[in-house]
Structure formats: C-alpha cells, structure tokens
C-alpha cells in the first residue's frame with residue numbers, strides 16, 4: 001500500500017497524479033487537518049508531526065510513504081528516512097530545476113508557504129539548480145488555509161492572488177513554480193492571469209513517476225483508496241468534487257475515518 005499525506009487537502013493533487021499512474025495500487029491518504037496549516041509552524045513542530053504520521057502509515061502497512069507537502073519535506077524528510085529505513089520515502093520539492101531549465105526570460109518565481117520560503121532546503125535547491133537564472137521566492141501566507149475552505153470562487157481570493165502574481169509577471173518572470181501542493185488547486189485562477197506570459201511548474205506528475213519507480217507494479221491490490229484525517233474526516237470526500245477530483249471518489253473503499261495520531 002502507498003501512503004500519501006499532507007497537512008490537509010493539498011496533497012490530493014499528488015495523490016491524483018499517483019492514482020492516474022498506478023490505477024491498480026492500494027492508496028491511503030492522510031490529512032493532518034487538526035494541525036494545519038504547517039506553513040506557519042516551527043520546524044520542530046512539523047518534524048514531530050511528520051515522524052508520528054510516517055510511523056502510523058508504516059504501521060498501517062504502507063511500504064511507500066509520500067510526503068505530499070513541500071513544507072513537511074523541507075522540515076523533516078531526512079529525519080523520516082533515517083527513522084524508517086524499512087519503507088521507501090518520497091518527498092515533494094518545488095520544481096526549481098525544470099523551471100530554471102525551461103525559462104526563456106531567465107527569471108522565475110517560487111510560490112511557497114512561509115516555512116518553505118525560508119527553509120535551508122529551498123535555498124540549497126536554488127543554489128544547485130538556478131544556473132544563470134534569477135530566482136525570486138514569494139511567500140504566500142494564508143493561501144493554503146483559503147484553499148482548505150474551498151472558497152476557490154471567492155472574488156477576494158482572486159484579487160489577492162492577482163495582486164501577488166501581476167508584479168512577478170511585470171518583472172519578467174516566465175515560470176511560476178507551485179512550491180506548495182495546495183497551490184495546484186489555484187491553477188484555474190492562475191492560468192488566465194499568466195496566459196501568454198508565463199507557465200506554471202507543478203511537480204505532481206514527476207513525483208508520481210518516482211513513486212512508480214520505487215514501488216513497482218502492485219500485486220494483490222485492488223485499486224482501493226482509504227481516506228484518513230486527524231480532524232473532520234468527512235470533509236475529505238466532500239472536497240474531492242470541489243477540487244475537480246470527483247473521479248477519485250470511485251476508488252474510495254470505506255467512509256473516511258478519524259486518525260488519532
């Protein structure tokens with residue numbers, strides 16, 4: 001079984017990519033909704049949550065655990081790997097490398113939570129992959145929480161997003177890296193703003209390919225999806241259609257459950 005987790009709904013963007021790549025695999029999604037947003041919390045707090053959830057997923061029988069959260073990956077991926085050598089651990093890092101490699105203007109922006117924006121992991125990623133490209137990091141406080149509320153058609157969110165994005169476009173940035181898995185769900189808002197001027201860079205499909213490489217073809221599984229949350233588990237199933245993922249609901253094998261972690 002493949003376990004995928006995030007602070008909340010954001011990791012569903014990664015889960016969807018994994019589900020497309022491995023339609024026969026058994027999947028377990030865990031949302032740490034009692035503790036979101038991670039992006040405004042300390043590294044120590046996030047590390048504690050990641051280690052507890054990773055252990056829980058391993059105890060549930062997951063042989064692969066996907067940290068479908070840039071913030072958690074930056075704060076705790078190494079610790080999770082060190083403490084769980086018996087499972088394969090996959091993280092999510094902002095797509096600085098593909099963005100820098102494809103930028104024509106040689107200017108790119110990374111949109112991320114406050115925690116990821118100031119992380120050593122992102123600084124290293126930029127240092128290793130920027131080449132001659134100028135990389136601007138834009139923290140987007142509050143965006144993940146707004147997405148959790150599913151108020152994606154709220155005009156106030158649209159104007160907040162465009163107030164952030166237009167100056168980046170005016171500064172010539174032609175790649176916008178979605179450095180938080182929640183932001184994939186802003187694509188319908190972002191695409192019309194950037195059309196003809198910039199492209200979004202999302203790593204969900206690349207993460208799914210990495211999961212396929214590590215977990216191989218699944219045998220003895222029936223393509224089920226189990227949903228767990230540390231608070232309000234019923235919201236997960238309801239969120240799927242609101243996020244354009246209604247097709248994933250067909251894989252859900254049982255009512256979403258509360259996870260006491």
Ligand code: DGL
Pocket residue numbers: 006007008010011036037038039040068069070071072113116144179180181182
């Ligand atoms: N989805 C998470 C990420 O990729 C974080 C959202 C949060 O702040 O909880 O960074």
